[in-house]
Amino acid sequence: MEMKHFSHEHNLHLHEEDGYSNKHFCNGCWQRISISGSYYRCNNHSCQYSLHKRCAEQPHQINYPLHKHPLTLLPQPPYRSHRCYCSSCYKSQWQHFTYHCPICKYDLDIECALRATRINHKSHNHPLIPLQKSSSFFCQACRKRDVHGPSYVCSDCQFWVHQKCADCFPSSVLYEHNNQSHHTLQLSYSFPSDFHRFLSFCEICLEILNKRDWVYYCSDCRYFVHSDCLLSLLDEMGKDGKPALSSTNNLVETIEDESIITHLPPIDEFINPLTLFINRISLDHENQSLLEHASHEHKLILVLELQESDNNTILVNEHMKDKQTCAGCCSIIMSPPFYKCVESQTSNNCPFHLHKHCAQLPEKLNRHPSHPDHPLVLSMELYGIIRCNNCKKLCLGFVFSCHNCRFYLDIACASLLFGSIMTHDLHQHSPMMIREFRESDGHRCSGCTFLLTGIGFACIACEYFKIDVECALLLRGFNHRFDEHPFVLSYSPVKGIEEYICEICEFDINPRQWFYCCGICDHSIHSECILPICDHPTVVFNQGNFISTPHHCHRLILEKSIDVGLSCDCCGKSFGEGLGGFECFECSFRIHRECADMPQEVKLQLDDHPLRLLSSNSSLKRTRVRVCILCGLELDLELWFYYCGICDQSAHLECVSKYQVVLIQSSRHGLRVIWRTIIIE
Structure with missing residues (x-):
């Protein structure tokens, strides 16, 4: 870019900051060229x-607020000595650009x-005052606080930026993002108001974006980055605009055994992703x-898809009519092979089902990466x-445990932590490995954008792709009974759809979070909303809010609050305001949290035999009055109580909890005995 300036006989050419700028001075203000970016x-x-x-x-002419006449710009003072005194700062012997009356x-x-002149800049609504002297301030553009170089400041508000940032940031940048083809990122001098509905993060530094931050964004992908984060990253990248990768980015190509690579999500939507790891x-x-x-x-009988049946196998159709839950991993059994109880088709109608791979779990895991000192026993x-000590969620189904250390892993975490090499549709340039995250590290999941904690998957070649286990195990798609087309997992906004409303909960969907969409019908669903309604549930990983109890036939879900006045089916006491507990979705059964954690067996120090926890549904004969052996009062047989079948003795739950007892957790691998001292009131 060239210009003809009145102060010089030759044309002037525009340059960016370089080595020349450090050695030479501006003929207008006689300061080093390097204090400003362009010259x-x-x-x-x-x-x-x-x-x-x-x-x-x-400008060639300005109106100075402290003088009544307009001032004209001259290349030097109009006097014989070509020097003057500044009428504002009283600087003497000035001999460069001068505004003169x-x-x-x-x-x-x-x-x-310059200090008195106000300029209009596209980055701000108010006129800005150029400051040539360095000042300490927080720059709205680069988010740095330093004292380097001139700046623009607004006298009406707190806006303040470096002149170099305001004048030199490109208005658009070509950058590959979201593993998509190159889209142009546009510079915005504040976070675009069209996207204020959802909390957004910088895709590079993962910090929350403020409304006043300068950002580069792609409106089609809802992709946002701080302007300084992107420009700093581009300085480290090659000319192709792609992130630099470590030498591990070709690891997948060098692996000869494809069986150790797990591809997510599974190509076949009927495959439970968790089974790949189990x-x-x-x-x-x-x-x-x-x-x-x-x-x-x-005994359990094997269910297979066979062309011919024999005496010990059962034929099933391609689409099973009734979805059953596996007792091992507690996910719905989508397809054979699996085991079912031989009594399921008799008068007993036993509903027990078990995946074939869950039935084949080892009884013990030695030197597990998360607990190498002791073996983990299948409980x-x-x-x-x-x-679970890894995901911190409630365990449901089979559990690998170390009783000595009170260490527990659900079978999902136990299988995931053994590790394998994985690739993902959205990030195929390099493999991912299991990694443990701490919330304090500030890493966010690329799928749900929540802070990562516990185990997850991370790309081993770059720092930009990390997902938690729930997002990694999402299905590729599923069918909904109210839509003739399948819902497909979407990683970014769908072209042509401006607004996304979940068909299940009717709340807004943030399209920067992974969700399910039918592009034909413009229907969308949160990934967390599809578990109760889809034929093939997406959340096959333990959600961490269910438990099971031998005293009720259905699973119980953890509720943060239960209506005041409703009573606990275990102890009979009502739920207080704001108190939660466990509730059954299929019936009116509900219990307190502490009641759900009552031991199944206890041993009082005054009795040689253990007492077993019985519910109101127990088969114990209720023809006579039963008295608590601890307090001597009558028991309400509609509530839960402890009972010794050998001595025919009973005790209130509350009475047992007031005494020093031995808690016994029974399993088919032996008895777990723990002493617990209770303070007597």
Whole structure:
């Protein structure tokens, strides 16, 4: 870009900051060229005439607020000595650009004129005052606080930016993002108001975006980054505009055994993604048509998809009519092979089902990465509030546990933590590995944008793709009974759809979070909303808010609050205001949290035999009055109580909890005995 300036005989050419700017001075203000980013320089190589961009573009005439006449810009003072005193700052011997009033002989050096002159800049609604001296302030553009170089400041509000940032940030940048083709990112001098509905984050530094931040964004992808984060990243990247990768980015191509690579989400939408990981720790048994399993009292029969049936197998259709839940991983059984109780088709109608790979889980895991000092034993009958030490969620179904350390892993975490090499549709350039995250690290999931905590998956070649387990295990798609087309997992906004409303909960969907969409019907659903309604549930990983109890036939869900006045089916006491508990979706059964955690067996120090917890549904004969052996009062047999079948003795729950007792958690692998001291009131 060239210009003809009145102060010089040759044309001036626009340059960016370079080595020349550190050595030469501006002929307008006589400060180093390097204090500002862009400058004009004479095209004649023998001439060293230079001007800051701001000095070269100063208006020829201004109205100074402290003088009644207009001031005209001159290349030097109009006196014989070519020197003057500045009428504003009283600087003497000034001999460069001067604003002059011929009527009053009033002179103003260029620096004072710049300080008093207000300019209109596209980055702000108010006129800005150029400041040439360095100041300490927080720059709205680069978000840095330093004292380097001139700046623009607004006298009406708190807006303040470096002149270099305001004048040199490109209005658009071509950058590959979201693993898509190159889209142009546009510069916005504040976070666009069209996207204020949702909390947004910078895709590079992961910090929350404020409304006043300068951002580059792609409106089609809803992709936002801080302006300084993007420009700093581009400085580290090649000319292709792609992030630099470590030497591991070709790891997938060098692996000869494809079986150790897990592709997510599974290509077949009928495959439960969790099974891909559980299969890695399951024992490779032959198909046993009849199985005696430690988790169930009856024999189990194998269900297969076969062309012909035999005496010990069952044929099933391609689409099973009734969806059953696996007792091991507690996810819905989508397709064979699986085991079912042989009594399921008799008068007993036993509903027990078990995935084939869950039935083949080893009884013990030695030197597990998360607990290498002791073996983890497969426990099948642990009841109460037991949390997985990895995902911190309530355990449901089979659990790998170390009783000595009170360490628990649900089978999902136990299988995931063994690790394998994984690739994802959205990030195929390099593999992902299991990684443990802490909330304090500030990493966010690329799928749901929530802070990562516990285990997750991370790209081993770059720092920009990380997902939690729930997002990693989302299905590729599913069918909904009210839509003739399948819902497909979407990683970014769908072209042509401006607003997204969940068909289930009717709340807004943030299209920067992964969701399910039918592009034909413009229907969308939150990924977390599809579990109760889809034929093939997407959330096959333990949600962490369910428990099971041997005293009720259905699973119980954790509720933060239960209506005041409703009573607990265990102890009979009502739920107080704001108190939560566990509630059954399918019936009116509900219990307190502490009641759900009552031990199944206890041993009083005054009795040689353990007392077993019985519910109101127990088969114990109720023909006579029963008295608590601790307090001597009558028991309400409609509530839960402890009972010794050998001694025919009973005790209130509340009375047992007031005494020193031995808690016994029974399982088919032995008894777990824990002493607990209770303070007597």
